[in-house]
Each structure stands twice: as C-alpha cells, then as structure tokens.
Amino acid sequence: MRIARISEKRETLVQDTVDLTLMEPFIEKYKSTRGNMIPLLQHTQELYGYIPTEAFLKLEKETSLNLSDMYGVASFYAQFRLKPVGKHIIKVCHGTACHVQNATAVTEALEEELHLKDGETTPDNLFTLESVACLGCCSLAPVMMIGDETFAKLGGKQAKDVIRAIREKETGSKCSQ
C-alpha cells in the first residue's frame, strides 16, 4: 500500500542548509495555476534532490497549499523523497523482464558491495540504492541506471565493477586535490 510510506520513521538528520531563494522563480510561475502542487514539489526536488522540511514550510507560506495536503501527496508518489540522497542514485530495474533475467542478483550484489539495504544511502553520501519498477529498456535486461547512464545486461559482478569504478573516480579525484 502506498500510504504505508507515511509511517516510515524519519531519521533525524543534520539537515543541509538549503538556499530557499532558489525556489522563488517557480513559485512565482505556478503560484496561481490550477493543480500546481505536484509541479511545485517536483521542482523543489529537482533543486535539492529531496524535499526539505524548510521547503514545505516555505511553500505553505507563499502559496495557497496547506502542509498536510502537501505531505499527503509527497508521501503518496514514489518519485518524492523526504530525506537527502547520495550523490549517485543507483536505480536497479525490477520490472518483469529484469526480474525474469535475475535482477535480484544485481540488487543483492550491490547491497553487499555498499553495505546497505535497498533504499538506503551510504554513510559517505556517495550512493543511494533504489529499486524501480521499470526503466523501459526491457530487451536489455537486467539494467540499472546511474544518473543518465544506463547499464545493460548486468550480472552481480559487473554491477559491482561499475560501482567500484565510480568510487575510485570519486575518491581518486579527492586525493589529487
């Protein structure tokens, strides 16, 4: 059930300080249009990667939307996140075709590699692991998507290699600084 997500206990996180003024252009644009709630939340998430509490409060103050409605909508749709995510979001496809071609092995290998469970973020905020319903690349199953790049015909081992390469690049570049 979708609304089960509401009862998920929110972790107390050190909230990143977000620049709320960035929201102003689209608040202005959608302020008085009908059915504006979802676009407003989508734009907010586009800015910050998730919807910070402060952003909800700002939307409540500056539009005619109320907080409970917004929270109801944000917790209903799979797209919206209420907590910060890692720099790289790994979306492992679990559509029917990918399931038949053993997508579970991909998720399990990644869970092991990153020491986390599906839906969680690594402590260094580098990776978030997510399962998604269908990325629409069914004939290349099993697939995963990181950023805009899609990786096709994966096994557990290849998936791990992809992650390792990204991590190496990230930590490597940090070292050279």
Place this chain on the structure above:
Amino acid sequence: MGKTKVVVEKTKVIVGLGSCGLAAGAGKVYDAIKKIKEEKGLDFELKKTSCIGMCFREPLVEVIDGTGSYIYGEIDIAKASEILEKHIQNADPIKDYVVQTELFDTKDKNFFEGQVKIALRNCGYIDPESVEEYEAREGYDAIKKIAAKKIQSVDIIQNVLDSGIRGRGGGGFPTGLKWRFAYNNKSDVKYIICNADEGDPGAFMDRSVLEGDPHSVLEGMTIGAYAIQACEGWIYCRAEYPLAIKRLNIAIDQARAKGYLGKNILGIEGFNFDIHIKEGAGAFVCGEETALMASIEGERGMPRKRPPFPAESGLWKRPTNINNVETFANIPWIINHGASEYAKYGTAKSKGTKVFALTGKINNGGLVEVPMGITIKDIIFKLGGGIINNKKFKAVQLGGPSGGCIPDYLADTVVDYDSVNATGAIMGSGGMVVMDETTCMVDMARFFLDFTKKESCGKCTFCRIGTQRMLEILERITKGEGKAGDIDTLIDLSSQIKDSSLCGLGQTAPNPVLTTIKYFRDEYEAHIRDKKCPAKSCKPLLTYEIITDKCTGCMLCKKVCAVSAISGERKMPHFIDQAICTKCGSCYSKCKFEAISLS
C-alpha cells in the same frame, strides 16, 4: 529507418537514438560518426531517428545510399568507423553487420515479416524532432483533410466507430463509443487526455511512440478534440520517460508555431485547442482514469467511484475523454486511409493492429506491430526468433500485473481481446514477457503480487489488506513453508479482492495468481508438498554444486561469483562453499559445460 527503397541524391547515415539505443551506447556511436565525418570531411547527411523496434540489435545505424537501405546492428565505435570507411568511402557495404535490408537476406529478416505498421508507421523512419519529416509522411494530412472538406464531428466519430478500434491501453472499450459519450455531454469546456502513464513493468510501447513519433499523438488528440469539441488537452506522461517528455515538448512548440495547435486551427472557425504535458510522479494506480485525473488536479492519485464516468464529469468536473497513446497514434491513419482500410486487419471483434513489447527469455526482444488475429506462437517463434539458448518455452505473461500467464499448450491462441480474455489473461497494453523452463510460476505470481501490493493506493480494504495477505502466503510457499490449504485460501482471497475493489488495479490484481494456479497448479503443489521448485528458481529450496567430472576449471564461475564462494585452481575442478553461497545463480547461468548442478 527506411524499409522501402528510396532514391536519394545524398547518402544518409541515420543513428537510432531511442531510450534503448542510448542505453546500448548509440549516443557514443553518433558522436564518433560525427567526429569522423568532420575530420575526414566526408560527404553524407548524418541524421537521428528513434526506435525501429529491433532492440535486440541496438545500437542501430542505417545507411541509405543510391542502391537502397542497409540497417547495421550491434554497432560500436570501431564498427561504425569501419562502416564509414568501407561503405561510405568505398561504396562497399559490410554484409556481415547488416541486420535488415531489402537487397539481400539477413538472419533477422523474419523479424519484419508479418508486421503491419500503423501506430508505429513513423517510428524509426523519421527524426522525431522534425515536424517537416512528419509532414512528409502524411503528417497532419488528416486534420488538413477535416478542415478542407469541413467534415463534421459526428462523421469523424462514426468513422472511428466504423474502424472498430478499441482502447489500446488494455481496456478494449470501443474508442468511437467513448468519443460519442463525450460528444453527447454538452458543456462549454471539455477536456481530452492522453494516458501516457505506462506503468506496466515489461511494457514500453507508448514510450517508443512518444519518443519516435510524438506528432502522431498530438494529431490524434487534435482530431479527438475536434470530434468531442474539447478546448484543452493533457498528456499525462511518466516522469521516468525524460526523453519522451523532451520530444513531446519540442513537438508541441512546433505544432503551435505551425498553427496545428492554437486558435481557429487550420482556419476552422471556433476550433481552439492546446495541449499541456503533465509529468506523473510515480504511481501505477494513476493509469486508472479517475486516479489519473485526480493526479492532474494535483491530488493524491486515488480512484473514485464510477458513475459518473469521465465523459460526463471528469477533469475539474467537466466532460473528459481519455485515450491511450497508441490509440491516438492510430487515429490520423484511420482518417487518412478510411475506416474500412483499418478494419481490413484483425478479427471479427478486434480490428486493426496491436503493438507488443517482446521481452524476457526471447531471442529478438523488441517492439512489434502485428495484425490482430495472429497467434501467440507466431509472435514468439517467427518474429521473436524463439527462446534464448533454445530452452523450452513455458508460458507468456500478457497484460502485466493485471494480466495472466498463458501456458505453452495454449500458444495457438490468437491475439484479440476476447480470445485472450478467455484464457484468464488480458490483452493489456501490450507487454509480452516470455518465460522458459527456468522461470518459476509461483515466484512470478509472488513478483506481481509484490508489485500490486506496493502500488495499491490503500482506499479499498480488500485491495489494501488482501494483496498483503496473498503476498505473505506466496512468500511462504516460495520459501518452502507452504501449508496444505494455501491454494484454496489464495483462490478465496482472489475472488474477494476482485469483487470488493473500486478500480481496475484491485479487480485485476489476483489475475497472475489465478492463472498460474489454473495452468501450473502442480508447481504450487510441488512447492507446498514436496518443498521443491521444479523450475529450480526459488533459492531457499536449492543447492548449487559443481559436478567435478564435468568441471574443466575454466574459472568462469569463480570470476562471476559476487561473494567469492567458489574456489579452485585453473584446470582443476572448482568447489562451492555452501556457507558463503547466496544462491544467486550467476555461476549456473554462466557455466558453459553444464558442470553446475541444482538440487
């Protein structure tokens, strides 16, 4: 990409840049070709197109020269530069890389035989970002015809009704009838909606149409708007389809600039119509029309009771007509070619063609458009090229989480709404997931229930709690903890959920379970009674072991093992440590010598 032989002055190189092509690396191939073209100063026209349906051979590059069209498959940067050198510079096509041409036979020629492209008529043949290319292939001719001949709304509706087209989203309701209801409800403001919330996992027909031929959908909607007298249209598209949304936005801007959208369209006095895109936010239930409208209104996507039907009171309580992407894409063709031409294809009650997404354990995974009435067997074995690794065909899943499995012995079932419904599955939107002997049907049912359980909006008790209880039972069975009586409980719960749910999601959620019980009851019983999984797929019931006699010590299994459970030296038999093995099956699927046993 052109199938027909065309006389061109300048050689064309066309790269397929649909989502699946891009995933396979077509973007890099395009860049490489562009670079070589500039460096060497080669004289040809480099163009982009979308998906032609041959996903299994992506990335695809088509070369059209004076002799005809050659589609090259599985092209990487190295092959692309080879093609440029041999074919473009030396006029010497590389036959081995060609997957489709009319000039000689290729191994994939069967893929196109038997296909009739109406909805997909332009997909892979035009640059989806060019309105001129759409216009060059009868694009916007239908709406021009309506304007020039002053065809009345009622006549268009009659025409659509005569064509026999039924809702391609899966419902199968006659489109013309739907339009007539919306037309008959008088109101100064009416809406038309295109349902592009393609949520079925394993289906990507709508994505391909939107990415490959967005104008056909816009034109179909405009004709629909003229017919029912709507003034505003919405395309509700999944946010997971960024490329489709991008191309739709481009197409809408072009259509506005050319006067295909706007005020007094093509000089039809008083016909004002514009289209907006609404990005979905990830909820399967929003494919249901009343939930979809709630979502456009900015609410949680929860269905409401019908009647009143949308044709009477829909979006913002105005008369609204909702059709699927594929339905709209067919409309301009029907107006251009006539209802009887369309009705020539198909069976008595299901006319025209249907697009299917072929996926799963099938050799030629991709997109096909076939006339209604073709058998499932022909789709899978003729067009689809049969099962991967020549394994035994077991079943095909139609209709996604709302559909069901059709077993191998019913493969002669013809594809039309009524024949498919008779098996217990549904036509659905066109996802066709093929399964072989290694797919466990109980696990399949569990997979779909897991999906519908998560996607239930929670409004109806039976859907909310019933799917949860069914999932719990199926999870127990696949773990080897099934109990006598479980099957009866599943059937009982199924009928209660079907009877007590408001919308299609709940009413159809038990279908995957019911059809698998109907056709594969013995598999359920093996899990429950013998604690065995006949397909050798349910992990807790399996052990992987290496057969020492057969193991050549090639080390492949050791390499693919993600948890390093396999040990052994080169050319010596390997060994699996059962304590570490996670039973992922990677080694089993990779072993070339059948040296890994499952028990």
